[in-house]
Amino acid sequence: MDHLLLMIWHALLVSVFFAFLWRSTAAGRRNLFLKTFLIMVVGAAALGWLMFPFP
Amino acid sequence: MTAGDSKSRKKKPAETVKEQPSEGKSRASVPLLLGAWFLPGFGHLILGKRKRAMVFAAVVFCAFITGVLLQGEIGTPKPESPFSWLAAFACLGNGVLAIGRLVWLNGLGGLLGGFPFGLQGGGSASAAGFAYGNTFLYTAGLMNLLAVLDVSDIARGEKD
Numbered sequence: 001m002d003h004l005l006l007m008i009w010h011a012l013l014v015s016v017f018f019a020f021l022w023r024s025t026a027a028g029r030r031n032l033f034l035k036t037f038l039i040m041v042v043g044a045a046a047l048g049w050l051m052f053p054f055p
Numbered sequence: 056m057t058a059g060d061s062k063s064r065k066k067k068p069a070e071t072v073k074e075q076p077s078e079g080k081s082r083a084s085v086p087l088l089l090g091a092w093f094l095p096g097f098g099h100l101i102l103g104k105r106k107r108a109m110v111f112a113a114v115v116f117c118a119f120i121t122g123v124l125l126q127g128e129i130g131t132p133k134p135e136s137p138f139s140w141l142a143a144f145a146c147l148g149n150g151v152l153a154i155g156r157l158v159w160l161n162g163l164g165g166l167l168g169g170f171p172f173g174l175q176g177g178g179s180a181s182a183a184g185f186a187y188g189n190t191f192l193y194t195a196g197l198m199n200l201l202a203v204l205d206v207s208d209i210a211r212g213e214k215d
Binding site: 001003009010013014016017021 | 106107110111114117118121183187191194198202215
């Protein structure tokens, strides 16, 4: 089981959902999808790095 | 005239503004909302939002199936754990998917007879993906409930 892949899959589903829920134009949906997807994936990776020194 | 009377008089204009009926504030029909909850995407389909309906149905279905494949447990109420009601609420948001899974696990008789504390939610707590599976199941249900609220907004004319 690949944890990173699961996280990316989860982020993808949630981002697509909210892009279609909150935006009605194609450009708006694309922008929101990219924003939320990147925030979730990159943010989780960054948090993982920040937590690395802690036991 | 007392001070209280003058205060209540001052408030009247604001209250009058609040009570004015505005256009598109009617209630969404209950069968529509129930259908939107029971079948993910159905509410949007009825309202003519085909693209959104397909995306919502696909997202909720994929998240739910992923949760089940990862050995996640459908939340069921447990007497010793009040928070289990929240998990049950989130999972029941999946509509027919959650009910179908509960029927699959408990049988129809078991579902009706075991409600609410005797239900089996499936999954395996010792499985590596148990927590991830639960997360997918909860997320799918909550997303479907948000979609139901979206159907309500569209039906009332507050959103396109």
